[in-house]
Amino acid sequence: MSFRSLIQEMRDEFGSISRHSLRSRSHRSGNAPREAAVGSSEEALQQSCWARLPPELLREVLVKIEASESWWPARRDVVACAGVCRTWRGIMKEIVRVPESSGKLTFPISLKQPGPRDGTLKCFIKRDRTTQTYYLYLGLTEALVDDGKFLLAARKCRKPTCTDYLISLDRDDISKGSSTYIGKLRSNFLGTKFTVYDAHPPYDGAVVSKSWSARAICSNQVSPRIPAGNYPVSHISYELNVLGSRGPRRMNCVMDSIPASAVEEGGKAPTQTEFPLSSLDSFPSIPFFRSKSAWIDSSTSQSSTEKEERLVLKNKSPRWHEQLQCWCLNFRGRVTVASVKNFQLVASDDNGPGNQEQDKVILQFGKIGKDLFTMDYRYPISTFQSFAICLSSFDTKIACE
Amino acid sequence: MASAGESGDGADGKGVTTITIISSDNEAFEVLEAAASMSLTIRHLIEDGCADGGIPLPNVTAGILAKVLEYCSKHVAAVAASSEAGSSSNAADAAAAPEKEEDLASFDKAFIDVEQDTLYDLLMAANYLEVKGLLDLACQKVADMIKGKTPDAIRQTFKIKNDFSPEQEEKIREENQWAFE
Numbered sequence: 001m002s003f004r005s006l007i008q009e010m011r012d013e014f015g016s017i018s019r020h021s022l023r024s025r026s027h028r029s030g031n032a033p034r035e036a037a038v039g040s041s042e043e044a045l046q047q048s049c050w051a052r053l054p055p056e057l058l059r060e061v062l063v064k065i066e067a068s069e070s071w072w073p074a075r076r077d078v079v080a081c082a083g084v085c086r087t088w089r090g091i092m093k094e095i096v097r098v099p100e101s102s103g104k105l106t107f108p109i110s111l112k113q114p115g116p117r118d119g120t121l122k123c124f125i126k127r128d129r130t131t132q133t134y135y136l137y138l139g140l141t142e143a144l145v146d147d148g149k150f151l152l153a154a155r156k157c158r159k160p161t162c163t164d165y166l167i168s169l170d171r172d173d174i175s176k177g178s179s180t181y182i183g184k185l186r187s188n189f190l191g192t193k194f195t196v197y198d199a200h201p202p203y204d205g206a207v208v209s210k211s212w213s214a215r216a217i218c219s220n221q222v223s224p225r226i227p228a229g230n231y232p233v234s235h236i237s238y239e240l241n242v243l244g245s246r247g248p249r250r251m252n253c254v255m256d257s258i259p260a261s262a263v264e265e266g267g268k269a270p271t272q273t274e275f276p277l278s279s280l281d282s283f284p285s286i287p288f289f290r291s292k293s294a295w296i297d298s299s300t301s302q303s304s305t306e307k308e309e310r311l312v313l314k315n316k317s318p319r320w321h322e323q324l325q326c327w328c329l330n331f332r333g334r335v336t337v338a339s340v341k342n343f344q345l346v347a348s349d350d351n352g353p354g355n356q357e358q359d360k361v362i363l364q365f366g367k368i369g370k371d372l373f374t375m376d377y378r379y380p381i382s383t384f385q386s387f388a389i390c391l392s393s394f395d396t397k398i399a400c401e
Numbered sequence: 402m403a404s405a406g407e408s409g410d411g412a413d414g415k416g417v418t419t420i421t422i423i424s425s426d427n428e429a430f431e432v433l434e435a436a437a438s439m440s441l442t443i444r445h446l447i448e449d450g451c452a453d454g455g456i457p458l459p460n461v462t463a464g465i466l467a468k469v470l471e472y473c474s475k476h477v478a479a480v481a482a483s484s485e486a487g488s489s490s491n492a493a494d495a496a497a498a499p500e501k502e503e504d505l506a507s508f509d510k511a512f513i514d515v516e517q518d519t520l521y522d523l524l525m526a527a528n529y530l531e532v533k534g535l536l537d538l539a540c541q542k543v544a545d546m547i548k549g550k551t552p553d554a555i556r557q558t559f560k561i562k563n564d565f566s567p568e569q570e571e572k573i574r575e576e577n578q579w580a581f582e
């Protein structure tokens with residue numbers, strides 16, 4: 001049938017086409033809201049027309065929001081849109097790119113994903129000595145410190161044989177039982193060795209088998225929440241350097257969840273995509289406490305990393321400045337107060353030759369004022385891992401005289 | 402059927418040719434072909450030679466069609482004026498260009514400042530008729546209505562149902578609490 005005759009046919013039928021056939025709303029009537037249903041049984045009409053906006057148009061709108069609200073505090077609009085309904089969430093989650101490529105933090109899960117490949121994310125930490133709490137903020141401007149966007153909070157809990165720093169998404173509720181608990185740093189008695197534990201599996205493996213949408217359809221009742229797990233993701237150790245306590249200490253960070261190849265050309269670091277919802281069937285027979293090697297066995301899809309070397313980060317050696325009579329590192333203006341806590345971590349060249357990213361500072365931490373510190377980090381470590389490593393610098397007893 | 406005016410769809414005379422468009426409720430609108438052609442849908446119908454006796458649009462009511470054609474006419478005139486100014490060696494014309502751009506911007510702003518239901522109709526019509534500039538303008542307006550709102554406020558504004566499970570809702574509440582911290 002040609003287009004021409006189609007038009008002719010449409011014209012012929014014009015008189016009989018009902019005004020309402022293509023649109024389910026009633027004839028225009030001033031300001032009345034459109035959601036008035038014809039009959040009470042027609043539930044579909046009780047939602048407004050907006051609920052039936054074609055997905056491609058909704059996507060256009062959400063793309064505009066994501067593009068214009070690129071930094072905090074406006075970025076909260078992106079999170080708000082993802083909380084409206086399932087459709088909106090699906091589209092927004094698909095639009096938002098991971099920090100690795102976008103350089104932006106968006107959802108809480110962004111804090112568990114590798115940092116940007118280009119440039120660094122500049123944050124600052126405020127310490128509250130009275131409550132032994134530390135607050136991590138994302139910088140909003142080029143200034144060393146500003147209002148900031150709150151990211152994570154950590155509280156020191158001293159125990160008989162060790163110290164724990166509990167890390168949470170909620171500044172007011174920092175406890176292991178809280179749903180906002182995402183991990184912790186544990187130090188040994190001497191404060192020389194630390195382990196970073198993630199409350200959730202470090203990456204999507206066989207462990208977290210259900211996707212967000214599948215789970216959404218299956219579980220409509222509220223399942224009892226399983227207590228958070230303990231997945232070791234990093235081991236940090238501090239040692240005196242060859243000069244003993246008269247030189248800066250040496251840091252060694254083994255990143256259990258990141259292969260050494262991540263910093264080589266074409267390398268990838270594992271990326272979590274969702275916080276797993278705690279429901280009974282999504283954690284099949286996993287013990288809550290795992291040793292370093294055990295958790296690797298359960299993620300069958302990642303079994304290759306068991307053989308792969310782990311990424312090791314070491315602190316860059318400062319150079320002795322004869323005139324100033326002190327050890328110096330180039331913090332590029334981001335650290336302004338000399339302190340034994342200050343450090344720059346780079347990928348260790350023990351990881352093998354051909355390591356092109358070797359000179360890039362992956363994590364930088366340093367003092368800028370009383371109880372005020374900057375933290376700059378980049379790919380392949382996440383905000384959470386960076387924060388935990390910085391906390392160890394506060395705690396370690398290895399110090400210069 | 403309303404009397405279709407002389408549609409005069411001659412092959413030449415870009416500025417002079419008019420086209421008749423007929424709304425779903427049988428109202429006829431006569432517009433410049435150039436303006437109507439801002440709608441890709443209508444442009445294709447014209448090119449296929451279907452414009453004789455007017456183009457019927459069973460999906461668009463008179464009120465909305467009038468608005469869409471108003472947008473197209475305004476924008477096509479602006480494009481014509483600016484290309485004249487561009488080719489003119491008159492300094493005054495060139496100086497007036499940014500001002501004319503501002504006029505168009507304020508026209509757009511006032512044009513899209515409509516009630517929510519009208520906005521929805523304009524959005525759907527612009528999509529169906531493939532008027533890119535208007536679609537963009539309408540989408541941006543919807544985006545502006547969303548900015549600064551909590552999920553609950555967004556749902557209320559657009560009367561959208563919350564279809565998350567209680568478990569998901571709790572997680573999302575925490576997510577938003579963190580974002581709005």
